[in-house]
Amino acid sequence: MTTFRPKFITFDCYGTLTNFQMAEAARDLYGNRMDEPKMLEFIKNFAAYRLDEILGDWKPYADVVHHALERACKRNGVAFKGEDARFVYERVPTWGPHADVPAGLAKVAKEIPLVILSNAMNAQIMSNVEKLGAPFHAVYTAEQANAYKPRFQAFEYMFDMLGCGPEDILHCSSSFRYDLMSAHDLGIKNKVWVNRGHEPANPYYGYVEISDISGLPGVVGL
DSSP states (O other): OOOOOOSEEEEOOBTTTBOOOHHHHHHHHHTTTSOHHHHHHHHHHHHHHHHHHTSSSOOOHHHHHHHHHHHHHHHHTOOOOHHHHHHHHHHGGGOOBOTTHHHHHHHHHTTSOEEEEESOOHHHHHHHHHTTOSOOSEEEEHHHHTSOTTSHHHHHHHHHHHTOOGGGEEEEESOIIIIIHHHHHTTOOOEEEEOOSSSOOOGGGOOEEESSGGGHHHHTTO
8 A cells, every 4th residue: 555645745733743732821811710611611702702703704813812712701600801812813833843842843844745724814924934844835824815714715825825736635634624525525534633632533534543743654654
């Protein structure tokens, strides 16, 4: 059985490569106002509202965070302040990679061009990418695509910019809802799920599972 060698390996950034710390930011803001069960419920609601906020027309990610946090506060009976949302938003560029990422990416980058497709703002993403410790052929954002994942428009923008089709790439993500479900529907047959514990397995969508990025070189025969 031959190993698929894609023209590009495309990645989700936040959560998959960068250690996504929205829950920690929420804890810093509200952890002293609620017990642990309520805090966990708040974090779950905040995540759900962030997804809901990006399913329509594109808007700046600062607005996504603001509206999602405001809705989570309302649902959980917590007083909301606009500066809380700004605090969370301004944390994003400070986040670094998961510990396994730099070495795993560096090994693959020697042989296959790496690409990021991120639900990000242009002004923020490069601070995170620079911390990943590997060269990237291209970094595409929701701001450039005028659409957030899981909308197909974001992926189609990437295809157009790369001059390739779904059959040419290997897409790597820790999220089904943001990435792998849309990738499946768009005909990206070669997918990698990085099991970071964000979501349960869903074999219907057809992927190779790895526990972290150190397993990626083996997927492409390196």
